[in-house]
Amino acid sequence: MSVRELVVLGTASQVPTRHRNHNGYLLRWDGEGLLFDPGEGTQRQMLRAGVAAHDLNRICVTHFHGDHSLGLAGVIQRINLDRVPHEVTAHYPKSGQRFFDRLRYATAYRETVALTEAPVAEDGVIARTAGYTLEARKLSHPVESYGYLLTEPDGRRMLPDRLAAHGIKGPDVGRIQREGSLNGVSLDDISEVRRGQRFAFVMDTRLCDGVHALADGTDMLVIESTFLDEDEQLAVEHGHLTAAQAARVARDAGVRHLVLTHFSQRYSEPDEFERQARAAGYEGELTVAHDLLRVPVPKRR
Numbered sequence: 190m191s192v193r194e195l196v197v198l199g200t201a202s203q204v205p206t207r208h209r210n211h212n213g214y215l216l217r218w219d220g221e222g223l224l225f226d227p228g229e230g231t232q233r234q235m236l237r238a239g240v241a242a243h244d245l246n247r248i249c250v251t252h253f254h255g256d257h258s259l260g261l262a263g264v265i266q267r268i269n270l271d272r273v274p275h276e277v278t279a280h281y282p283k284s285g286q287r288f289f290d291r292l293r294y295a296t297a298y299r300e301t302v303a304l305t306e307a308p309v310a311e312d313g314v315i316a317r318t319a320g321y322t323l324e325a326r327k328l329s330h331p332v333e334s335y336g337y338l339l340t341e342p343d344g345r346r347m348l349p350d351r352l353a354a355h356g357i358k359g360p361d362v363g364r365i366q367r368e369g370s371l372n373g374v375s376l377d378d379i380s381e382v383r384r385g386q387r388f389a390f391v392m393d394t395r396l397c398d399g400v401h402a403l404a405d406g407t408d409m410l411v412i413e414s415t416f417l418d419e420d421e422q423l424a425v426e427h428g429h430l431t432a433a434q435a436a437r438v439a440r441d442a443g444v445r446h447l448v449l450t451h452f453s454q455r456y457s458e459p460d461e462f463e464r465q466a467r468a469a470g471y472e473g474e475l476t477v478a479h480d481l482l483r484v485p486v487p488k489r490r
Contacts, residue, residue: 191219192405193386193486195411195448197478198227202393202415202429203256206443210234210480212451214411216388218339219320221246223262225314225337231260234269238481242271247316247321247323250281251392252334253288265376270385276305277398280325281438282316282333283308309335312399326403328394328429336392341385351379386488391465395428396438404442408487411478412438414450418465420455436466439473447471450478454486 198213205211211228215238222244224231235241245268248412250258258281268277281289286308294303309315310327316323321339328334332335355374357365365371365379389403391412415429424431430438432449439447449462456462459477466475476484 193218193219195409195484195486196238197448197450197480197482197484198231198238198240198479200452200478201228201256201452202413202453203254204454205230206454208480209452209454211260212389212392213260215240215244216339216390218388221318221320223247223249223323223339226251226392227260227264228256229259229378232263232419232479235264238483242267242273245273245277246275248277248279248281249291249323249337249388249390250279250285251328251336252282252332253285254332254393257392258288258292261289265293265298265304266298269298270305271477272301276301278305278307278316280307280309280323280337282335283310284333286300293321298342308360318451321456326399327451328391328399329397330393330395334393336399337390338403338407339388341386341387344378344383345376346383347380355379366380385488386489388396388486394427394430394433395425400430400438401442404444406442407444408490409446409448409484410439410442410444411448411450414449414462414466415453417456417461420453432462432465436469436471436475440469440471444471444473446474446476446484448476448478448484 194217196215199210201209210230212226212227213231216223226372315325325337325431369376387407389410412435414432414435416424416431462477
């Protein structure tokens with residue numbers, strides 16, 4: 190049975206706290222696992238969350254600040270220690286190649302897995318599989334940063350009433366799906382487009398075109414909300430978002446499920462993030478993330 194869910198491994202910005210580990214997020218997408226921004230301590234959080242190195246197919250780093258990448262060394266070494274049998278691909282800003290190299294070879298270990306490096310240098314599609322397309326968009330932060338968008342191909346939803354009206358049943362249903370028409374009846378006559386699901390991951394950034402492009406029409410948006418409204422000027426100066434800014438992005442983009450994360454250590458009460466997001470006008474499903482939380486991706490429309 191396919192599983193599509195977000196496993197939150199850490200939610201702290203800059204420094205961990207007693208209750209928040211550094212960043213780390215695993216997206217389970219059917220039979221694949223995409224690990225986003227493995228900060229320090231990610232390997233232990235994976236253990237606590239029941240995530241194994243064998244679950245990883247891609248590692249996606251938004252930028253090379255420590256809270257988003259210091260866990261790379263341990264995760265890569267664990268992939269090799271466990272001899273993961275399938276290809277693992279790492280995406281990260283090409284401008285940070287020297288940082289990736291240092292983390293990949295931070296200490297001595299036996300390299301048993303051919304990790305594929307696929308650095309990102311510009312906006313656009315960075316991977317295509319049978320199950321999804323992965324895109325990157327540049328964000329606005331003091332160091333080069335990219336957000337990621339996973340898009341499932343559109344499918345088809347068969348309409349029982351139209352099938353019955355045209356007398357199509359049994360093996361003929363599969364035949365018209367394969368061939369596109371049957372006895373003068375087209376696939377469009379008895380079905381409709383089922384929009385593919387969309388998942389976006391947006392970390393450290395100010396408001397910019399990339400944020401809006403990534404969020405547009407997503408089923409789930411995982412987005413940083415480092416600051417609350419009263420500290421908006423700090424957010425602008427340091428290249429971050431507030432909870433209200435993130436919520437307005439989600440509202441305007443028609444996001445179905447908004448996941449707020451990446452919280453400054455100055456805040457200990459998560460309820461205020463939800464209150465300010467709701468006050469900003471977001472009415473969809475809303476989650477203020479905490480460590481080791483599992484969040485199902487909304488069902489297809």
